[in-house]
Amino acid sequence: MGCSVCRTRLNSGRALSRVPLPFTMLLLFIYLFHCLSGFCDTAPKITDRQNLMSHDIPGKVHAVRAERLWNGTGSAHYSALSEPLESDNGGGESGIPVSNTYGSKKFPQAIIIGVKKGGTRALLEFLRVHPDVRAVGAEPHFFDRFYHKGLEWYR
Numbered sequence: 001m002g003c004s005v006c007r008t009r010l011n012s013g014r015a016l017s018r019v020p021l022p023f024t025m026l027l028l029f030i031y032l033f034h035c036l037s038g039f040c041d042t043a044p045k046i047t048d049r050q051n052l053m054s055h056d057i058p059g060k061v062h063a064v065r066a067e068r069l070w071n072g073t074g075s076a077h078y079s080a081l082s083e084p085l086e087s088d089n090g091g092g093e094s095g096i097p098v099s100n101t102y103g104s105k106k107f108p109q110a111i112i113i114g115v116k117k118g119g120t121r122a123l124l125e126f127l128r129v130h131p132d133v134r135a136v137g138a139e140p141h142f143f144d145r146f147y148h149k150g151l152e153w154y155r
């Protein structure tokens with residue numbers, strides 16, 4: 001009697017131990033299908049850009065790109081990104097070619113300007129914490145040191 005109970009428990013234990021693998025595979029398959037359907041797109045889609053770059057202001061400059069992003073829920077929000085920018089259709093609002101392809105070089109759409117020891121690095125680092133912000137690693141010093149190298153160098 002005792003042994004048959006043990007056997008029953010043992011068998012149900014074995015059966016239970018076989019459940020997780022197919023169940024996990026089923027969940028993975030559903031997730032994969034869900035992603036392939038485009039429902040788990042985490043990368044934001046760009047619908048508009050705001051070029052906040054100014055060429056007239058001297059001083060220390062951090063480049064940040066600001067974009068209006070579509071979050072897939074019917075509303076848009078602005079965020080700042082900071083990699084040098086380029087152009088998608090051969091000409092942006094400023095006449096500078098820009099590209100909306102992630103991974104390509106782009107001009108900044110927002111820049112941080114400040115005097116030396118003004119805390120611009122801290123501001124940049126705080127902005128960088130935001131997941132939608134992509135900031136340059138080192139200060140490019142385009143406007144105060146490398147302006148003569150031109151926009152081709154900048155982007």
Ligand SMILES: Nc1ncnc2c1ncn2[C@@H]1O[C@H](COP(=O)(O)OS(=O)(=O)O)[C@@H](OP(=O)(O)O)[C@H]1O
Nearest residue numbers: 060113114115116117118119120121122123124139
């Ligand atoms: N929130 C806040 N309040 C007060 N002070 C602050 C703040 N954030 C940054 N800091 C100080 O700013 C100094 C760095 O400024 P920068 O990033 O512009 O430095 S740098 O010019 O790029 O070297 C640096 O000062 P020092 O440590 O004296 O160099 C920082 O400590």
